[in-house]
Amino acid sequence: MVKISEFQIKDVVNVSDGKRLGNIGDIEINLSTGKIEAVVISGNGRVLGFFGKDEEIVIPWKNIIKIGQDVILVRYKGSFEGINDET
Numbered sequence: 001m002v003k004i005s006e007f008q009i010k011d012v013v014n015v016s017d018g019k020r021l022g023n024i025g026d027i028e029i030n031l032s033t034g035k036i037e038a039v040v041i042s043g044n045g046r047v048l049g050f051f052g053k054d055e056e057i058v059i060p061w062k063n064i065i066k067i068g069q070d071v072i073l074v075r076y077k078g079s080f081e082g083i084n085d086e087t
Contacts, residue, residue, distance in 0.1 A: 008024050008025070010067070010070060010071055011070065012041055013073055013074070014075070016077060021041050021076060022041040022042055023041065023042070024041055024072070025040055035061070037060065037061055038061055040057070040058050041058075042056060057076065059074050063075045063076065
């Protein structure tokens with residue numbers, strides 16, 4: 001079993017290009033089933049936390065490939081500059 005606090009400190013890495021996407025800031029839970037539907041990664045859109053808008057990346061649970069000791073490997077196609085493709 002993994003605690004949310006442990007889950008949030010792991011780096012999220014995209015297996016498509018090997019880039020670090022960030023850390024999990026939130027999770028989406030289906031209240032009817034009690035299952036995690038997606039994880040939300042807080043974006044790097046702000047400069048020193050003051051300017052700009054945070055971009056969020058939503059990764060559906062089915063796109064999580066492996067949860068390791070230090071990293072979470074995900075399949076993500078999208079761009080920080082453009083529209084996020086959640087598949």
